[in-house]
Amino acid sequence: TGSRGQSLDPDVPDGVPETVETQYWREWETIDADSPPLDYSATAGAVLDRLPVEFSSEDDPWMREHALMVKRGLDDLGIAVELNDRPLNQLYAQSWATKGLEAVISMSTHGPDPQRGLDPNPLLMRRTEGSLSNYDNYYHPKLQELLTEQAQTTDRAEREELVARAQEIFAEDVGALITLFPNIVTAVNRDRWAGYVETPGNGPTMDSFVWTEVNLQPETDNRTYVKGVSTSMNSLNLPWAAGGAEAKRLTFIYDGLFDATPDLDVVPALATGGGFVGETTVELELREGVEWHDGEAFTAEDVKFTVEIYQEYTSSSQVPFYEPIDSVEVLGDHEVRFNLTNPDASFMTQRVVRSVILPKHRWEDIDNPSQHNPDKPVGTGPFEFDTWEQGTRFAASRNDGHWMFDDDWRADALGDQAERGPGIERVIWINVSNVDALIGSLQSGAIDAIGTNLSTLQAERAANADGIEQVSAGSYAPLDAKLMFSCPLVRDKEFRIALSKAVDSQGFVEDFLQGEATVPAGENPISPLTQWHNPDTTDYEVDVEEARTILEQAGYTWDGDGNLRYPNGEAWGAFVERIQPENTYKRRDELEQPDFS
Amino acid sequence: MTKFQRFLLKRLAISVLLTLIAVSVIFVVLRLLPGSPFEALVTSGNLNQEQIAEIRAMYGLDEPIWKQYVNYLTSLLTFQFGYSILRSQPVWAVLEPRLINSLILLVPALVTTAILSSLVGMYAGWNRGSRLEKFSIVSTTLLRSTPVFITAIFFIIVFAYNLEIVPALGMRSIRATPEGYLDTFVSLDFLHHYLLPFTVAVLYYSGDFLLLARNGVVEKRGSEFLKLHRAKGLTEMQQLARAGRNSMLPILTYFTLRLGMIFQGLILLEVVFSWPGIGRELVLAIQQQDYPLVQAAVFIMALAVILANLLADVLYAYFDPTVSTGGGGSA
Amino acid sequence: MTLLEVDNLKVTYETDDEPVHAVNDVSFTIDEGVNYGLAGESGSGKSTVAEALLGLLPGNGTVERGTIGFDGKDLTALSEAERRDILWEDIAYIPQSAMDSLDPVMSTGDQIAQAIHTHRNVTDSKARDRVRELFEIVGLDPDRIDDYPHEFSGGMRQRVTIAMALALEPDLIIADEPTTGLDVIVQDKIIDKILEIQERMDSSLLLITHEIGVIAETCDELSILYGGKVMEQGSVDNVLVNPTNPYTMGLKNSFPEIDEGEDPVAIPGSPPNLNGEPTACVFEDRCPFATEECGASHPDPVDLPNRNHRSACHRVKEAAQLRQAADDPETWDIPDDGDDDSDRGEVILETDNLEKHYEQSQPLLDKVRGEETDYVKAVDGVSLSVRRSEVLGIAGESGCGKSTLGETMALLEEPTGGELTFDGEPYEYYQDGNVQEFRRKVQIVFQDPFDSLNPRQTVRKLVGEPLTIHDYRTDEKERAIVETLEKVGLTPAEEYLDQYPHELSGGQRQRVAVAKALVLDPDFLICDEPASMLDVSLKVNLLNLLRGLADTEDIGIVYISHDLASLMQVSDRLGIMYLGRIIEEGEVDRIATRPKHPYTASLLSAAPEKDPTVDRTRVLLEGEPPDPVDLPSGCAFAPRCPKAEDSCWEAEPAIDEAGDDSHRAACYLPEDGDGTAPTDTATADDEFPTSANTDSVGD
Amino acid sequence: MSTDTKQKGAMYSRIDELWTTVRDQFVFLRRDPLAFGGMIVVATFVFLGLFGPFLAPHDPIEHTVRGGDGSVLRLTAPSAEAFFGTTSYGKDVLSQFLAGARPTLIVGLFGGLGTGALGFTVGVVSGYYGGWVDELLMRLTDLTFSLPFMPMALLLLTFMTPNIWLITAIIAAFLWKMPARVVRSEVLSVRERTFVKSARASGASDLRTMLYHVAPNVLPIGFLYTAYGVAWAIAAQASLAFLGFGDPTMTSWGRMLRQVFASGNMRVAWWWVLPPAIGIAAITTSVFLIGRAYEEVINPEIQTDQ
Ligand SMILES: Nc1ncnc2c1ncn2[C@@H]1O[C@H](COP(=O)(O)OP(=O)(O)OP(=O)(O)O)[C@@H](O)[C@H]1O
Numbered sequence A: 001t002g003s004r005g006q007s008l009d010p011d012v013p014d015g016v017p018e019t020v021e022t023q024y025w026r027e028w029e030t031i032d033a034d035s036p037p038l039d040y041s042a043t044a045g046a047v048l049d050r051l052p053v054e055f056s057s058e059d060d061p062w063m064r065e066h067a068l069m070v071k072r073g074l075d076d077l078g079i080a081v082e083l084n085d086r087p088l089n090q091l092y093a094q095s096w097a098t099k100g101l102e103a104v105i106s107m108s109t110h111g112p113d114p115q116r117g118l119d120p121n122p123l124l125m126r127r128t129e130g131s132l133s134n135y136d137n138y139y140h141p142k143l144q145e146l147l148t149e150q151a152q153t154t155d156r157a158e159r160e161e162l163v164a165r166a167q168e169i170f171a172e173d174v175g176a177l178i179t180l181f182p183n184i185v186t187a188v189n190r191d192r193w194a195g196y197v198e199t200p201g202n203g204p205t206m207d208s209f210v211w212t213e214v215n216l217q218p219e220t221d222n223r224t225y226v227k228g229v230s231t232s233m234n235s236l237n238l239p240w241a242a243g244g245a246e247a248k249r250l251t252f253i254y255d256g257l258f259d260a261t262p263d264l265d266v267v268p269a270l271a272t273g274g275g276f277v278g279e280t281t282v283e284l285e286l287r288e289g290v291e292w293h294d295g296e297a298f299t300a301e302d303v304k305f306t307v308e309i310y311q312e313y314t315s316s317s318q319v320p321f322y323e324p325i326d327s328v329e330v331l332g333d334h335e336v337r338f339n340l341t342n343p344d345a346s347f348m349t350q351r352v353v354r355s356v357i358l359p360k361h362r363w364e365d366i367d368n369p370s371q372h373n374p375d376k377p378v379g380t381g382p383f384e385f386d387t388w389e390q391g392t393r394f395a396a397s398r399n400d401g402h403w404m405f406d407d408d409w410r411a412d413a414l415g416d417q418a419e420r421g422p423g424i425e426r427v428i429w430i431n432v433s434n435v436d437a438l439i440g441s442l443q444s445g446a447i448d449a450i451g452t453n454l455s456t457l458q459a460e461r462a463a464n465a466d467g468i469e470q471v472s473a474g475s476y477a478p479l480d481a482k483l484m485f486s487c488p489l490v491r492d493k494e495f496r497i498a499l500s501k502a503v504d505s506q507g508f509v510e511d512f513l514q515g516e517a518t519v520p521a522g523e524n525p526i527s528p529l530t531q532w533h534n535p536d537t538t539d540y541e542v543d544v545e546e547a548r549t550i551l552e553q554a555g556y557t558w559d560g561d562g563n564l565r566y567p568n569g570e571a572w573g574a575f576v577e578r579i580q581p582e583n584t585y586k587r588r589d590e591l592e593q594p595d596f597s
Numbered sequence B: 001m002t003k004f005q006r007f008l009l010k011r012l013a014i015s016v017l018l019t020l021i022a023v024s025v026i027f028v029v030l031r032l033l034p035g036s037p038f039e040a041l042v043t044s045g046n047l048n049q050e051q052i053a054e055i056r057a058m059y060g061l062d063e064p065i066w067k068q069y070v071n072y073l074t075s076l077l078t079f080q081f082g083y084s085i086l087r088s089q090p091v092w093a094v095l096e097p098r099l100i101n102s103l104i105l106l107v108p109a110l111v112t113t114a115i116l117s118s119l120v121g122m123y124a125g126w127n128r129g130s131r132l133e134k135f136s137i138v139s140t141t142l143l144r145s146t147p148v149f150i151t152a153i154f155f156i157i158v159f160a161y162n163l164e165i166v167p168a169l170g171m172r173s174i175r176a177t178p179e180g181y182l183d184t185f186v187s188l189d190f191l192h193h194y195l196l197p198f199t200v201a202v203l204y205y206s207g208d209f210l211l212l213a214r215n216g217v218v219e220k221r222g223s224e225f226l227k228l229h230r231a232k233g234l235t236e237m238q239q240l241a242r243a244g245r246n247s248m249l250p251i252l253t254y255f256t257l258r259l260g261m262i263f264q265g266l267i268l269l270e271v272v273f274s275w276p277g278i279g280r281e282l283v284l285a286i287q288q289q290d291y292p293l294v295q296a297a298v299f300i301m302a303l304a305v306i307l308a309n310l311l312a313d314v315l316y317a318y319f320d321p322t323v324s325t326g327g328g329g330s331a
Numbered sequence C: 001m002t003l004l005e006v007d008n009l010k011v012t013y014e015t016d017d018e019p020v021h022a023v024n025d026v027s028f029t030i031d032e033g034v035n036y037g038l039a040g041e042s043g044s045g046k047s048t049v050a051e052a053l054l055g056l057l058p059g060n061g062t063v064e065r066g067t068i069g070f071d072g073k074d075l076t077a078l079s080e081a082e083r084r085d086i087l088w089e090d091i092a093y094i095p096q097s098a099m100d101s102l103d104p105v106m107s108t109g110d111q112i113a114q115a116i117h118t119h120r121n122v123t124d125s126k127a128r129d130r131v132r133e134l135f136e137i138v139g140l141d142p143d144r145i146d147d148y149p150h151e152f153s154g155g156m157r158q159r160v161t162i163a164m165a166l167a168l169e170p171d172l173i174i175a176d177e178p179t180t181g182l183d184v185i186v187q188d189k190i191i192d193k194i195l196e197i198q199e200r201m202d203s204s205l206l207l208i209t210h211e212i213g214v215i216a217e218t219c220d221e222l223s224i225l226y227g228g229k230v231m232e233q234g235s236v237d238n239v240l241v242n243p244t245n246p247y248t249m250g251l252k253n254s255f256p257e258i259d260e261g262e263d264p265v266a267i268p269g270s271p272p273n274l275n276g277e278p279t280a281c282v283f284e285d286r287c288p289f290a291t292e293e294c295g296a297s298h299p300d301p302v303d304l305p306n307r308n309h310r311s312a313c314h315r316v317k318e319a320a321q322l323r324q325a326a327d328d329p330e331t332w333d334i335p336d337d338g339d340d341d342s343d344r345g346e347v348i349l350e351t352d353n354l355e356k357h358y359e360q361s362q363p364l365l366d367k368v369r370g371e372e373t374d375y376v377k378a379v380d381g382v383s384l385s386v387r388r389s390e391v392l393g394i395a396g397e398s399g400c401g402k403s404t405l406g407e408t409m410a411l412l413e414e415p416t417g418g419e420l421t422f423d424g425e426p427y428e429y430y431q432d433g434n435v436q437e438f439r440r441k442v443q444i445v446f447q448d449p450f451d452s453l454n455p456r457q458t459v460r461k462l463v464g465e466p467l468t469i470h471d472y473r474t475d476e477k478e479r480a481i482v483e484t485l486e487k488v489g490l491t492p493a494e495e496y497l498d499q500y501p502h503e504l505s506g507g508q509r510q511r512v513a514v515a516k517a518l519v520l521d522p523d524f525l526i527c528d529e530p531a532s533m534l535d536v537s538l539k540v541n542l543l544n545l546l547r548g549l550a551d552t553e554d555i556g557i558v559y560i561s562h563d564l565a566s567l568m569q570v571s572d573r574l575g576i577m578y579l580g581r582i583i584e585e586g587e588v589d590r591i592a593t594r595p596k597h598p599y600t601a602s603l604l605s606a607a608p609e610k611d612p613t614v615d616r617t618r619v620l621l622e623g624e625p626p627d628p629v630d631l632p633s634g635c636a637f638a639p640r641c642p643k644a645e646d647s648c649w650e651a652e653p654a655i656d657e658a659g660d661d662s663h664r665a666a667c668y669l670p671e672d673g674d675g676t677a678p679t680d681t682a683t684a685d686d687e688f689p690t691s692a693n694t695d696s697v698g699d
Numbered sequence D: 001m002s003t004d005t006k007q008k009g010a011m012y013s014r015i016d017e018l019w020t021t022v023r024d025q026f027v028f029l030r031r032d033p034l035a036f037g038g039m040i041v042v043a044t045f046v047f048l049g050l051f052g053p054f055l056a057p058h059d060p061i062e063h064t065v066r067g068g069d070g071s072v073l074r075l076t077a078p079s080a081e082a083f084f085g086t087t088s089y090g091k092d093v094l095s096q097f098l099a100g101a102r103p104t105l106i107v108g109l110f111g112g113l114g115t116g117a118l119g120f121t122v123g124v125v126s127g128y129y130g131g132w133v134d135e136l137l138m139r140l141t142d143l144t145f146s147l148p149f150m151p152m153a154l155l156l157l158t159f160m161t162p163n164i165w166l167i168t169a170i171i172a173a174f175l176w177k178m179p180a181r182v183v184r185s186e187v188l189s190v191r192e193r194t195f196v197k198s199a200r201a202s203g204a205s206d207l208r209t210m211l212y213h214v215a216p217n218v219l220p221i222g223f224l225y226t227a228y229g230v231a232w233a234i235a236a237q238a239s240l241a242f243l244g245f246g247d248p249t250m251t252s253w254g255r256m257l258r259q260v261f262a263s264g265n266m267r268v269a270w271w272w273v274l275p276p277a278i279g280i281a282a283i284t285t286s287v288f289l290i291g292r293a294y295e296e297v298i299n300p301e302i303q304t305d306q
């Protein structure tokens, strides 16, 4: 705060306030507070205060560079920026309470959960009123309507249409800055193994999918595949894990009802078919002849038991799966029915995929499953648990009878990427705490692949050795620079568009990521990698001059030092009009406001 | 009841009180922390309000604060550290191996350095003004005042990266799969990994012991009783031994105190060397906001200090023939 | 036969500034079986000589030249190993401060055994037997050989060092001030013991002390050192009876003696600067007889004809005249104000049954249990009165409660019982919000001149502070300060105003301390051993100053000391204290000549005589004062009293048990005294049979 | 009028005195080559702390070093474009080094002063009053001793946004115990000295005695521990920053090291490691060397001979 630059004397039309405060513009049911934690008010003719922009450099090593890029864009518009590099946990802590963000712009990455690639809901539904994750207080009546509708539309084609429209609206409205989808970069040893499967958001080596591990074929006698990782599993209790490495790594032991291919197609797993039979009823056929690793047979009872125990003890990592389920009925040994609480479009595309089914005979006598750490987790998955030593290593060995090891089945699911052969015997995850050491181990042959994200420089360095190659895969998890919509400035669509045109993501990707990222056309959070992507969204091309013209036309001015000022006089009246709740998604001409330049 | 016993009782009471207060402070600080380990889940949009509340209830976070406090106290003081939120395991099961890894690194290092540096320090103090003295003072001042992680980084760069004599990180080579403690710690591989952090720890601590021993001997060197020893015809070495024996007590006390601070002192060392010890685990747990684990780790560290303080006082009172055990010889 | 021959010994100390020439061309010889004394003021180089002999000089000290012949060998030319063989085997050492000379973490017995093992190849048990034997010889309980030094009292520790010195029956024992810091009574006992044993073993003794009296009583020959030079040497009889060197005369003059009528006379000035080699006579600037010749060179020692006597003085031929002149204080620039027993004024301070009991710290547990607290009865029912213009002396052994009494009278400690009246008001009146008034009127001067001044304040601040505190004469502060400084003899005062304590000598510091006390024009002054750390001549100066103050300023003074001789000199009346009580009180002259209490008698008899021709009978007291916590019933002195009878154990005698108004004593069996103590007291002491030769010093 | 000139005179003599003290210190330090070297390092460091950010050729964070062809120079060894090389995102190491001196200086100076001042006050009060005040304060130091510094600091910094003043405060809050204990034991012995009793005897109040008689005599040791406090604070700050709990908005030496370490470039980018590492090591060591030289003078027991 305090005055910067030369403000004009406020000159306001009748009935228009001189200053507009930061405030909640709607009655948010989910918000329990009088005023937003951010205070960035607008005053007629005043030079803009330093604009708070927050990020966490712990988020991604290049995050600060990204923030600097945004800062440069704002600088070009004449807006001074206050960069706030916050500890990651504090950045996230804001979302614990839904009061809203503490900065005008707040950037963070989304994790590449497979769920996010399979269904548009995780990334889109947070833009609706009522979502706990809507901490930027964004609201667009049309979008609200579309999204609510698509969430209940179980017809695929119809839903795709709705989702496409939603993307258009969001991009056109500049609901956030969707700057880029960073690639997953890593390095692997190709002399020893063939058949790495590139899965979006996961690359060939991370743990969200098992494709690489079931598809790999040895080029030497050694059939043990060693993956170096930098985060360790914390427990052997998958369903009640807090979402760390164990939630992913342990899925190697278990199967879901369905699975997703590298093209993000849904394929059968423990369920072989089925689907909606009514608005809120889903019936599934289960795979026959499947055995738990301890030899017991898998039946529909296990599925029913799993859902019920999850519900009773609130399994945190399986919430997306069981959340809409009201009850489960066993229709036969290998047939179940789910009764849902509401119609849920994503049930078959997202929720049942990679859901973890537990063996009833193992878990039914456990007192408190959330505090249970099985000695030896038993699942039906492609790998059987071997050993685990916390912080050091985790080993699992091939479950030979598993369908994924069937070369033909894999050929169907993986297409070109499928390899035939004896496959691997064991997977071992080894914890190497430091990237330097990871690279060293890969080069020395102590490990076969690196299971974490590398920077391009690091990957290049690793690839210096024989047989080591840098690999990268695209991701569907965007970097989301959220705009706080309680702030008057952000509510001005003219400003948002100018901002979108001032931020040069592509330049950033070239300079600092060496091209290892995808820059979306416009502010569309749904990546081209997914099946829900709409390529025809509005793209406000980068052009600083034009951005400044837009601002000028909207009535903004600059002082002698080039500092941006809020509109004054008539233009101020127009500004105040634009930021009213019913107008925030409308441009100047839609409101029939003149050109103030 | 002898005087000594009475003194012991008093010190014990103080220690218990201190433990209680320290533990309470830890509790307060932890409760002040915003957020929780479930944040990541919430941010991902997977949980609704109700489910969050259920999870909180599961870990007792919904109870009134005083009740949480009472539960916390009773469990800590009975060494039931509870369940790690992230690890779904008893905290002790997580910490025990870490604790052992830390001890295996630090105790031998401390003992070695205490013996070696004290001897060198005594010798240096005896030969005051000699080159050896000057050199040992400069080098140990350097080693003890430089933050340990910097020394460690230098050593890693020189010995691991450039000379490639020893590995830079970890406790054993990454593909090793030892069974049980004996197998883990009694192997060439372990020794190989042990060398660098051990050396750095030894060097880091050497300064205090060396200076303490040196100052002690310098102080004693001009003393009357040594003059009498000299007059009796004792050789230089015998005199040095007497001077050394007379400066033992502060060294012993300091050793005990250091022993108590051992875990906290070398958090940085463990982080730099990726040594899977309790210090590194604590840093991780703090980052992951795993309350029960943090609580237990900090508690163990505090307890170690308190016990070491107690031990130091008792040893002091026990070994110093001149100390009066009547009063609070603590400060 | 000559045992030790020191020839032209010169020792310097290297320091950060200039070197210190501590010993300059000192020569002397000690024959077998002879007791040799080395005397001189502090800093004269006595210890340095001893350390040079033993090769124990600190790192910065070097023997520049000279030889030390011992048994035909030159000690300065020996290798380390050769010297180690001689040490203790042939030359043993009793160090200056026994308190710190024993290794605190080794049992006393082991320390002695260590000396034996180092030189003799004997078994452990043999060595232990010898240690027990030695303990017995020096009068310690042989069962305590496994005790650590801190478990012994100062006097006992000194005995341990003596036992150690005797362990190998050496040819020569060097004792460096073996009794400094000890009580008269203990000192007397130790000296007696050394002599007795040394006589038995027929070894030689080099005794270093600044107490001429001790040497007079114990030695055959002596050297007087000053500024690192031998001023005079020869047989004790010759040197001390007929000194030929002005320094010796001055030194002798400045020792007060109990039964001497004359006041002692101090040598003015201060010891020489040793930062350069002496070019003039080292004593020149203080010597009243100095001539031009004296400024030109330091005189060589001259053998006086026909006698075992040498003196280093240019005017040695005029010795007899000088001696005469030296007896007159005016020679030393000190006006002889004669004995002006001024009239004493009205009573200013009075105590009645004053008590100060310290509660012994007790563990909480015992307090809860309601166990009775133990008390240290440091002051236990003292009744005294002091008048204006009067000096009341308080004497007693260490730990008898003198300081506590002083501090209680100054209300620095709260009395736990009894009455204290000052200036007509009871002490409660002052405690009730009138402390400042009391603090202004009553001042106290402490024992340690080196420690009683804040090292970080200048003299101006130091002396001015009480004025600031009491807002007294603040408008003319500077004048008040100057006046007071001149009153205590620091002239010209301006020179001292901006000096810090460390720039002052001990005597000057103590004067500043007195000035600090006087600047408020007090009515009452308490002096707690103000002179005990000072050199003889400084001590005399201070005593004269205080005496003068009492006479001219009309203030009452309490003077506390364990040094009876100086008390006799300064006081009008004397109180003798024992275990918190006054056991005898009265006019100085009467107590000095006719002590009534046996304790007073033994105190008096313990003081050494500086005249070697006078014989003294020792009254050796058995044991040490009892623990003030568990006082025996009855007379507190009974356990040590040579005359104690059953009645003494029954009830405690009151102070007016014996004597009259001007001389009272708390004793059922007062000495009938006519000057000398009864001889039977000595034989009553069975542990220390009077040795045959106590009184046969020299011939 | 005369009082006026007098006061002036007093002032001059005081300034003179001060100057002499300073000169004496300098002369004293000159004599100990180690301490003298340390002093030069400290002076350089203070200079850097004050002017480093202005000397830096570029903005340490915002400026990206680019090569001739306009591409970002990432992780390049020292060259004409960047004398100390660049970081993995093309930042100028020299500029970061220069700018990083300031937070190090701020925390060191104020952390040290805070530590010294707090410890000194507690030590003096506790030692002087004794009794329950002493018992209370000493138990408090025991408590801060038993609350391990590193973990507690980490905890506090996770829930308060780390900024340089907060870090300074935390450091001072945990480190004061060291000087407090030493000063206290020193006061215990000063308190027993006769001039303190003597001050009381002449009617000085407790406050006066404490201020004029006790405190000045333990001041040297207080100063010494303030100096050590500076070194501790610098080391502590660097350690916290290295663990990722430093002030994220400021480039500090500790944070630079964190970035090399965390980015896994330690093996290659020696030019990025050495400046901050040597900077920290040099400054902490220097302070200790100077402190030690003083200790030899202050501690009469070590002084015994020579
Ligand atoms: N280690 C030393 N370094 C420098 N000067 C010293 C040293 N030891 C003694 N001196 C000086 O040498 C002179 C003689 O000292 P010495 O101790 O021999 O005197 P002394 O006669 O034994 O005195 P005292 O009666 O006080 O024991 C003194 O001026 C003293 O200050």
Ligand SMILES: Nc1ncnc2c1ncn2[C@@H]1O[C@H](COP(=O)(O)OP(=O)(O)OP(=O)(O)O)[C@@H](O)[C@H]1O
Pocket (backbone or CB within 6 Å): C358, C359, C376, C377, C378, C396, C397, C398, C399, C400, C401, C402, C403, C404, C405, C562, C628
């Ligand atoms: N503060 C105190 N608490 C407990 N006991 C004390 C205290 N001060 C003195 N005493 C005890 O009181 C007794 C008398 O001590 P005081 O200091 O008055 O003796 P003194 O005659 O002055 O001895 P010295 O000649 O050694 O100075 C001693 O036994 C001493 O231990």
Ligand SMILES: [Mg+2]
Pocket (backbone or CB within 6 Å): C046, C047, C048, C096
């Ligand atoms: Mg001496």
Ligand SMILES: [Mg+2]
Pocket (backbone or CB within 6 Å): C402, C403, C404
């Ligand atoms: Mg006394």
